[in-house]
Amino acid sequence: MTKEQFVVTAAQMRDIETRIFTAGMPVAALMEKVGGLIFQRLQTIISPDKCVGILAGPGHNGGDALVVARELYFHGYKVWIYQPFSKLKELTSQHFQYIQSLEIPCYQEINELPNCDFLIDGLFGFGLEREITDFIAAAINHFNQRNQPIISIDIPSGLHTDTGEVLGTAIQASYTFCLGLWKQGLLQEQALPYVGKTELIDFHIPLTDIHAVLDNVPQIKRITKITALSTLPLPRPLITHKYKQGHLLLICGSRRYAGGAILTGLGARASGVGMLSIAVPESLKMLLVSHLPEALIIGCPETEKGAIANLPLVGCVSDSVTHLIDLNSFTTIACGPGLTTDNISIIPEIIECECPLILDADALNILAQLGTIPLLKSRKSGTVITPHTGEFKRLFPHIDYTNRVKAVQTAAHESGAVVLLKGARTAISHPQGGVWINPESTPALARGGSGDVLTGLLGGLLAQIPPPELTMEDVVASATWWHSQAGILAAQARTELGVDAFTLTQYLLSVLKG
Numbered sequence: 001m002t003k004e005q006f007v008v009t010a011a012q013m014r015d016i017e018t019r020i021f022t023a024g025m026p027v028a029a030l031m032e033k034v035g036g037l038i039f040q041r042l043q044t045i046i047s048p049d050k051c052v053g054i055l056a057g058p059g060h061n062g063g064d065a066l067v068v069a070r071e072l073y074f075h076g077y078k079v080w081i082y083q084p085f086s087k088l089k090e091l092t093s094q095h096f097q098y099i100q101s102l103e104i105p106c107y108q109e110i111n112e113l114p115n116c117d118f119l120i121d122g123l124f125g126f127g128l129e130r131e132i133t134d135f136i137a138a139a140i141n142h143f144n145q146r147n148q149p150i151i152s153i154d155i156p157s158g159l160h161t162d163t164g165e166v167l168g169t170a171i172q173a174s175y176t177f178c179l180g181l182w183k184q185g186l187l188q189e190q191a192l193p194y195v196g197k198t199e200l201i202d203f204h205i206p207l208t209d210i211h212a213v214l215d216n217v218p219q220i221k222r223i224t225k226i227t228a229l230s231t232l233p234l235p236r237p238l239i240t241h242k243y244k245q246g247h248l249l250l251i252c253g254s255r256r257y258a259g260g261a262i263l264t265g266l267g268a269r270a271s272g273v274g275m276l277s278i279a280v281p282e283s284l285k286m287l288l289v290s291h292l293p294e295a296l297i298i299g300c301p302e303t304e305k306g307a308i309a310n311l312p313l314v315g316c317v318s319d320s321v322t323h324l325i326d327l328n329s330f331t332t333i334a335c336g337p338g339l340t341t342d343n344i345s346i347i348p349e350i351i352e353c354e355c356p357l358i359l360d361a362d363a364l365n366i367l368a369q370l371g372t373i374p375l376l377k378s379r380k381s382g383t384v385i386t387p388h389t390g391e392f393k394r395l396f397p398h399i400d401y402t403n404r405v406k407a408v409q410t411a412a413h414e415s416g417a418v419v420l421l422k423g424a425r426t427a428i429s430h431p432q433g434g435v436w437i438n439p440e441s442t443p444a445l446a447r448g449g450s451g452d453v454l455t456g457l458l459g460g461l462l463a464q465i466p467p468p469e470l471t472m473e474d475v476v477a478s479a480t481w482w483h484s485q486a487g488i489l490a491a492q493a494r495t496e497l498g499v500d501a502f503t504l505t506q507y508l509l510s511v512l513k514g
């Protein structure tokens, strides 16, 4: 694993830090090293003619900031310090004393502060555990209203290191330089408006210390390009045939939501799956054929409103159906986009299938009506459910949603399914508690139909690499990464307004070429 993949809580970071210090690394030397690395990175962002305001807190986050201040000063930057605390930690206090001896201007009151071009936020790091109040809350609100970009050290001051919750108030950073290992709070959706561009400053924590605290297989991981590409079905074997490259069945669409079936099919197409079958209401058959000529389109009897009435399963007697479905002949089944909740009876039938199953959209709404946990527990092979926030709350109304990482872990544990909770920071959990977080995406994807594309893509990938070859949640993580990266590429080419779900499907393969 690379350092970019690990995710830690405040308690875990403190344990890792303790191991390093116990092994003999002097605390002051580590602070000096970290401050030096932050300074080097700042030099690439801030030119030496600029003035930098440093916000220094009472703990070691403040100490880091004061080391940075001293280096900026000696390299010719104009610097001032805001340090309003009467009690500082020992090391921070020593750095502050030295800063004062250099006659760098120091202030305690916000109304005395001069102008500057950038602010460095070293008020609080992972040591913040309680609400920010009084003068320091007022100061943070003041800094957010000034027009300078703010660069936060470790985490924007005011955010909870694990949940990303705002503790009273918080710095709205333009950049966050996270120190050593990614803090979980930075990857939580609620932290997004505060973190700006995030990057990791690697200060060489020994892997043995990381593994000693996080276990050999860490519970919470960040999806990176390296991890995603390692689980995509590339390259294709030289000697193969279509049925060896997976057979995916999509069950989707209705007269009302015909487009959902097309988008799911186009997502599946991009996965490279060997065979694609799509079960839709009979009246949609020709439409689907015209968009996906390579797919086998199975017309199903439909309800009055145009939803699938029942699946023409092998063994059933029907004159009108030309193709019967054997649920056991597929390597993966994905069900839900555009289905409507008109007919709930097909879900218990599908749940009986023995191959990996993905349930999305209306399949989830039906599942919530029928009883989520008992139905999923009854399945013999792997299940992936892909709810957005609304669907998640319907499926698991009793789960506290404040910490999305914890919520998704609980849902996976209770249901026995891999749970993919969609959103700006999609989180995926395995029933045993392993979580992947997708750290990069674009709000351009917040658009009808983009989730359907993900379901098709994921279905196609799982069909090609069925467990146990790869673990299901790793494939789910790769599909999530791929989908988001396509959104990012499309938004770069066409602006955030130009990423409709069909366009998104056209950018999927460009992600792998780049």
Ligand SMILES: NC(=O)C1=CN([C@@H]2O[C@H](COP(=O)(O)OP(=O)(O)OC[C@H]3O[C@@H](n4cnc5c(N)ncnc54)[C@H](OP(=O)(O)O)[C@@H]3O)[C@@H](O)[C@H]2O)[C@@H](O)CC1
Pocket: 013, 014, 016, 017, 030, 031, 034, 057, 058, 059, 060, 061, 062, 063, 064, 089, 123, 124, 125, 126, 127, 128, 129, 130, 131, 132, 133, 136, 153, 154, 155, 179, 180
């Ligand atoms: N781990 C590593 O490997 C490395 C860590 N490093 C750095 O250390 C940082 C962690 O430092 P830290 O532990 O000293 O805590 P920090 O975040 O500075 O704040 C704690 C201080 O704030 C105070 N305080 C808290 N809440 C408050 C409130 N609401 N309102 C007012 N005050 C409040 C609290 O006071 P107390 O609770 O004692 O009253 C305490 O004094 C970390 O983020 C990184 O930057 C690097 O230098 C080297 C490598």
Ligand SMILES: Nc1ncnc2c1ncn2[C@@H]1O[C@H](COP(=O)(O)OP(=O)(O)O)[C@@H](O)[C@H]1O
Pocket: 361, 388, 422, 423, 424, 425, 426, 441, 442, 443, 444, 445, 446, 447, 448, 449, 450, 451, 452, 453, 454, 483
């Ligand atoms: N603000 C956002 N930033 C990044 N990705 C987002 C954002 N909002 C939604 N998405 C992504 O877009 C997709 C939307 O899926 P979903 O809500 O199921 O849409 P639909 O059902 O219309 O297809 C998900 O993959 C989700 O993670």
Ligand SMILES: [K+]
Pocket: 061, 121, 122, 123, 124, 125, 152, 153, 154, 155, 156, 157
């Ligand atoms: K900070």
